[in-house]
Amino acid sequence: MLISRAARAATLAACATFLLASSACGTDESDQVTASPVRLYGTDGTMLNSFPTELGDRADLVDGMKGTTPLTPLPEDFKDRLRSIDPDLTSFVYAAETYDAVLISALAAQLAGTTDPAAVAEQIVGITNGGQRCETAVTCLALARDRQDIEYRSVSITRGGFTAAGEPSTASYATLHFDGKQINDAKTEFLGAGFESTASNSPPPDAARAGRNGKAPLVLGGLLPQTGDLALSNPPLAAGAALAIQEINAAGGVLGAPVTWIDGDDGTNPTVAKATVARHAAAGVHVIIGAGASGISRAVLPDVVRAGLVLFSPSNTDASLTELDDEGRYFRTAPPDSLQGRALADVILRDGPQQIAIVARQDSYGEGLQNIVQSELERAGVDPDRLKLITYQPPEGTDVAAVDFASGVREIKESGADAVLIIGFSESAELIRALADAGVPLHH
Template identity: 55%
Template sequence: MRRVTRTALTFAALTAVLFASACGTSKPSDSAGSAGHRQTRLYGTDGNMSSSFGDLLKDTPGVLAGMKGTTPLTPLTDEFKRRLHAVDPTLTDYNYAGESYDAVIVSALAAEAARSTDAPAIAKYIVGTTVGGTTCSTFKDCVGLIRQNENIQYRGVSSLKRSGFTDVGEPSTASYATLNFGRDNHIDDAKTEFVGAGEDTTAGKNEPTPPPASANRTGKPTALKFGGLLPHTGALASQGPPMFAGGKLAVQEINEAGGVLGQPVEWVDGDDGTSPQVASATVDRFISAGVQVIIGAAASGVSAAVLPKVVAASRILFSPSATSEALSTVDDKGLFFRTAPSDKLQAKALADIVMRDGAAKVAVVARDDSYGKGLSSGVLADLTTAGLKAGNIQVLTYKGKETYAPGDRNTLFKPLAKTIAESGPDAVVIIGFDESALFVRALKDEGMTFQS
């Protein structure tokens, strides 16, 4: 289990560290690798910073040792992790488990506040359940307050622990973890640091309006159903287990507390396949099954692709991990929400880490999709703002696909690796999913060595 051994940092503190490193930290080692290349430090993002990703390189022991990266993550208690393991004893990571859990809890509380399981009615109360009322942190406590006609502000286990949603339905503040791979290609929990981002002043200001006078809690409303539009397969399959566990745990605890409007809630399992086509077929099945709240999709591009269909059916799409900045302004008719913070915040956190290590020449390699392009653009802007010359930053992209074959190591990633090896950066930022393992192998094929 992940344990926190370092004091949480603020961005102000990171700025101080950055200033100190710029003044007194020596540059990374210029020692040559096996093919005469400078040693390079690897950096990753939420799509590849996990022990399950490291397992994809288990035949290359220690290849990821020293790789650093960011992921939206709030320190999770051992007790919460224990509850997750009761749902899935095989968990090795917790990325986005808290975000999935909170997405379900907030939706259930909003349904109780709206006195309805109709999706558009629930959507009107989602932001309001996180701002402006009595603070509560469990479904049982919060739903008790709602049933006493009190407004609440839910403080959960993800970024909602810090502050409420903005008016567009996403976290106003966030917590990021700086993760480090150890020599076993797994995350070294002892080196994990946490940093805050965002401003709680951007949280929504309006408390929810009371439901219509005709609404009441008598009779039996339609049961609230959640659909898990999360990755069992595809390029994010390794990231799926903690998200499924978080969602299922929330459903279990809601039902233990009496359900919503006197009815047990249901979880309908599905797969987004990290693919618009697979996700679209799953959405069709959810709609036919009467699912009101769809938890997913995991990837930003997949979420954007299925959102029009979800909106047309008047259902809610609530992603725990779609981080593209573009989703903040998407035309969603008020039906899209996310517990994952925008990549606008993650880009700053990642750029700070790279600069703290004294990088002077950086290569950024990203998927050519909304996630990769948005985050790489943000990292580029934040690196230049931090003082790195634009001419010392190389940005390369590769085709985003639903699945990658072993042969892509040579056909897709070798040309990128060759370009990077020839330019000799001291930092390589990899913005991708499971296919990042093929790119790491391609870098090794070019004789590059990684700083641990």
């Protein structure tokens, strides 16, 4: 039942003590009447089975939290193949996107007839559009060796191919639900987004061009979040990359030689990531797979371009990266947040919240998605006065003190929010803990 703004204002006035401090007005019994449970919502950085571990012995605070992530229904066979790489895998978020980024890179080099990064980059968009459809490393590489134009479709690229900007034209999103300390797969819903008509229809360069400098082996370098705030997302990324390398080489490799993989950490930190890019350039890497976070890719892309390499991310979603001046060297298999924002707004609106707080990292990913969700909510008819936007400076290293969310929690309580969307990474656990410590009743 919706509550009028006047009625809510009266309630807030009567309970000013609750809103400005950690205890509700009146007795404990009154607290139960006046304090509406707050629903928590998350995004791809938190909707992971590994996220509750960040809360330690208070992991049950995520019970009832829901949110979205780019995810397509994954075949059980693909999950089993990933588990053969990492038997302890508990999440598959961005595993398929990483697998596809690696395989597309290999196919591009095979079709180009060279490992020259510029020639590889020219082939990437065309590999996903037009030509003969193929879905496995064996069949796609066989076609590429015969220099046939192909239309790659696989676990994350199932409908439309890439746009001219080098990113998916269509996407699948999953709505995930925490029951207790784990995501309940039985409640997962999938939603399609985007339009196949936005895929590029430009033909790829002549695949018969061969003999350029830069023959095999193709060397790929990882730029994945092995450490830092996004480290909890690394296992499925690493498993997806390792599985693709294994299957490419089992299918005969690229240009007659096995593909080489060199590990690398982005640290969820520009300084760490830049150092990794420099090492990859010195080691002869042709294509870098990463970075994990959009802001990290934005920070290192100039270094990648100067080194004459390709940057191919499986998990960047910042919508503004679409317009980045990348000299044709940046690609991603993750869809932009312009698509995810609509799905996320729909999930929130289904619950009919009266006041919504959106808490986001102060970076291109956090503020970008925050603005998109705000726009989608307002487009759906939500009064701007019912939205509270809060940002925070994310930690920049493992030795930095935890984020102090005290002022953010105070703003949430003062706004009377009954829904809180959290756009962040592992540090977001501290916000949930701070809400609970401040007496905010969380919906379970």
